[in-house]
Amino acid sequence: MSPLIEITDPHILDNSSILIDVRAGADAHERYLAGHLPNAVFAGLDADLASKPADAAFGGRHPLPALEDFADTLARWGVTPDSHVIVYDDKAGAMGGARLWWMLRSIGHANVQVINGGLKAAIDAGLTLANDEYQNAAVEPYPIPAAYANTVDIEEVKKAAADEGRVVIDVRESARYQGLTEPLDLVAGHIPGAVNLFYSNSLSPEGTYLTKHALATLYADTIGKVKPQDVIVHCGSGVTACHLLLGMEYAGITGPKLYVGSWSEWSRRGLPIGTGLDK
Incomplete structure (x- = not known):
């Protein structure tokens, strides 16, 4: 199944799927009520797709929710292991839509797609x-495995960033990457x-x-001949990654890993900091 679904696909509005509208920000729910796709349930990035960090230095600003909590959330949305889940947000997938897609894929739910263009x-x-x-x-709690798959911790990122045979990708805008500004x-x-x-x-x-071809070319320019399973992606807090x-x-x-803690964790640990365009 393609991870993307076009807005013209009949499954989006024919009630055969679980449609989930993901929003981020303090006014997320208000924006949902101002206009969402028919039969789309509301999901809040902070409330449903992350746990409240006790200390962002250990897990970042948007740590993954406990698996038991995510199972309960999926049950509240009516999601079962057999559900076709269609996700979107109001930021082209960048502020929650792709995060929920990744979380579902990480627990083994293959039948999930993101609306292309949101x-x-x-x-x-x-x-x-x-x-x-x-x-x-609501349905019975979703059966959750022991862990989220395809994640790496800060120790693994330290090793990967110094390894010529691996690639760590920072998806934040260039000004933040270079250290020219940091709003968060x-x-x-x-x-x-x-x-x-x-x-x-x-x-x-x-x-x-x-x-697909343009994306493959874009990513090949970044990862070169490095195997996908040796690629780690991060952002500020594990969302836009x-x-x-x-x-x-x-x-x-297929196979790249997510560093959930991302820059919000790394930058709070007293670790080396790069600036400018060092690569």
Whole structure:
């Protein structure tokens, strides 16, 4: 199954799938109520796709929720192991849509797709939005495995960043990577040895992903001949990194890992800091 689904696909509106609208920010729920796809349940990035960090130095600003909590959340949304889940957000997948896709794939749920272009694609297509608080009937808790797959911790990132045979990709914008500005975390800069590929480079001007061929070319320029399983992707807090992982999956590059703690964890641990364009 392709990780992306086009807004013209009938499964989006025919009630055969679980449709989930993911929003981020303090006004997330208000934006959902202002307009969402019919029969889409609301998911909040902070409330549903992350746990509250006790200390961002250990896990970052958006650590993954406990598996038991995620199982309960999926049950509340009506998701079972057999469900076809369709996800979108209002930021072209970059602020929660891809994160939920990645989380479901990480626990073994293969039948999940992200709407290419997100809410904007629906608006551009002239779809009528709803303003209700939609809920599916709750189901039994989702059976969750022992761990989220395809993640790495800070110790693994230290090794990978210094290894010529591996690649660590930082998907934040260039100014943050170079240490010229840092609007969210305490210290500006990047993990020494990490390369920069801004996540939005994967998008067309319309906010949809580039073609598979264009994406494969873009990513090949970054990872070279490094095997996909030796690639680690991170961002500020493990959210927009999933946008790049989704693009890689769409382009046929499977196996890269997510560093969930990302820059928000690394920058709080007294570790070396890179600035400028060192690669």
